[in-house]
Amino acid sequence: MNTPWYHKTTIYQIYPRSFFDSNSDGIGDLKGIIQKLDYIHELGFETLWISPFFSSPQADTGYDISSYTDIAPEYGTMDDTLQLIEEVHKRGMKIVFDMVMNHTSIEHPWFKESRMSQNNSNSAWYIWQDKPNNWQSITGGNGWHYSPERKQYFWSSFLPFQPDLNYRNPEVKKTMFDTVRFWLHKGVDGFRLDIFNVIYKDAEFRDNPFSFKLIPTEDDPSGFFQEAKYNLNQPESFEFAKELRSVCNEFGDRILLGEVSGDRSIIRKFLGDKINNGLGLVFDFEMLSFEFSANYFRKLIERIEAHYPNPFMPVYVFSNHDRRRSINRLGDDLRKAKLLAMLQLTVRGVPCMYYGEEIGMTDLPQPFATALDPIPHKFTFIPRFIFDFLGLLINRDEVRTPMQWDEMRNAGFSSAEKTWLPIHTNYNKINVKREINDKDSLLNLTRRLLSIRNRELSLQEGSLNLLSGLPSSVLGYERKFENKKVTVLLNIDEREKEFSFEFSECIFTLSDIDDAKEKSIRLNGFGGIIIK
Ligand code: GLC
Numbered sequence: 001m002n003t004p005w006y007h008k009t010t011i012y013q014i015y016p017r018s019f020f021d022s023n024s025d026g027i028g029d030l031k032g033i034i035q036k037l038d039y040i041h042e043l044g045f046e047t048l049w050i051s052p053f054f055s056s057p058q059a060d061t062g063y064d065i066s067s068y069t070d071i072a073p074e075y076g077t078m079d080d081t082l083q084l085i086e087e088v089h090k091r092g093m094k095i096v097f098d099m100v101m102n103h104t105s106i107e108h109p110w111f112k113e114s115r116m117s118q119n120n121s122n123s124a125w126y127i128w129q130d131k132p133n134n135w136q137s138i139t140g141g142n143g144w145h146y147s148p149e150r151k152q153y154f155w156s157s158f159l160p161f162q163p164d165l166n167y168r169n170p171e172v173k174k175t176m177f178d179t180v181r182f183w184l185h186k187g188v189d190g191f192r193l194d195i196f197n198v199i200y201k202d203a204e205f206r207d208n209p210f211s212f213k214l215i216p217t218e219d220d221p222s223g224f225f226q227e228a229k230y231n232l233n234q235p236e237s238f239e240f241a242k243e244l245r246s247v248c249n250e251f252g253d254r255i256l257l258g259e260v261s262g263d264r265s266i267i268r269k270f271l272g273d274k275i276n277n278g279l280g281l282v283f284d285f286e287m288l289s290f291e292f293s294a295n296y297f298r299k300l301i302e303r304i305e306a307h308y309p310n311p312f313m314p315v316y317v318f319s320n321h322d323r324r325r326s327i328n329r330l331g332d333d334l335r336k337a338k339l340l341a342m343l344q345l346t347v348r349g350v351p352c353m354y355y356g357e358e359i360g361m362t363d364l365p366q367p368f369a370t371a372l373d374p375i376p377h378k379f380t381f382i383p384r385f386i387f388d389f390l391g392l393l394i395n396r397d398e399v400r401t402p403m404q405w406d407e408m409r410n411a412g413f414s415s416a417e418k419t420w421l422p423i424h425t426n427y428n429k430i431n432v433k434r435e436i437n438d439k440d441s442l443l444n445l446t447r448r449l450l451s452i453r454n455r456e457l458s459l460q461e462g463s464l465n466l467l468s469g470l471p472s473s474v475l476g477y478e479r480k481f482e483n484k485k486v487t488v489l490l491n492i493d494e495r496e497k498e499f500s501f502e503f504s505e506c507i508f509t510l511s512d513i514d515d516a517k518e519k520s521i522r523l524n525g526f527g528g529i530i531i532k
Pocket of ligand 1: 063064158194195
């Protein structure tokens, strides 16, 4: 069977509010994205994933939707959306929308109706109970909220203003599948699926068992002293993934990329049991808390290869709009960021980069009390240094600051007086324009690596074989497709390394010192090389 396009693609995530402001209101918009499409195209990415821009009170910047088929006015209009889809396709690229199926905004007309009484046309569209059980929300604390009009509690997996839809109600399921069809008809190439693993909850609302775990981790979402046994990763959700796949198949090969969390053997179930009968791709969030060492990456790749063997395909993601930017874990060290990009763009998997990652944009610390993100307001009573010590990002505004295009006012993002979030103070040093003109920049490295990836089938869909017998700080792997082979060697250490290695041609080096002569290879500290 041929490898589907979405297993070979490269993804660039746009947070629309922060990408480019075309109408000077301080907020990024759809026309702004259109104006910057050539930038992304020239970089070499194929697929754009755009965080939600649908009608919303913006209490969770768009992840609280009040109409799935209307566009929030600050982002533009339906015409702009159609034009965006068309412009993306004109460039031979793909476009992926963010589908928040699990919950709506509390302002959605369905919920407004549902909460009014136990007997109305939307009364069974959300999850209502007379008495709450012990489930905790993903963000901590009780996820049940009382509605005095209806005299019942509704369930919110995330924040109180994001009530969960009831997928056990066939009307809800049909309406949401039709919403998916609505956008597929308009030419969207697929969806990133927001917190997809909480879609179904236990039908009997059984209490979750006690657990000693306080903080949820990537491999185990249990936390706040309870095992998340009955409110996520339910068997019905795996079946739902298959149904959603068949809806998409009505339109041909479309991407479905799930935001799911939990043990790998569980989240693998979202992919279905054979190629193309489940989601197709899932994020594997262990990578978002990676350690920067050869040993760590060797083991990570071994684990990933074991869980997502061909014909499954992993996704390699190191940053997104909810987590610290990867460069933060690297002490803002550009040499390390370059090596990480080299790994991400050459390893077996779909790379997914977050806007600004290609120029090394850094987090901008901001106080919890004035945050636009609702999450930090839940935690103002806990001193910030505790979260920093634990490496947790609470104020997501810090990773959502506007894109740094140039050295002009507002980093070239907007000509407004005030931008929706502050511009990072380092924009004079870290910006697209400057990096385009610097041949050794992270941006140009990303572009060169993408162009190599885009012409080497072995990097797009080849098998991966980890190499042994190398110096311990050198991570090496071979990518093989049919009779073509490419080898990648990365020195994840600041000391130079020299070792013997047979090869015929060097196609890429990270620094001038990296060298490949005759049968010997010399890698600079944090150097890397691609050879044939
Ligand atoms: C996902 C999104 C996040 C959002 C949440 C609720 O985790 O990535 O930004 O706040 O779901 O929709």
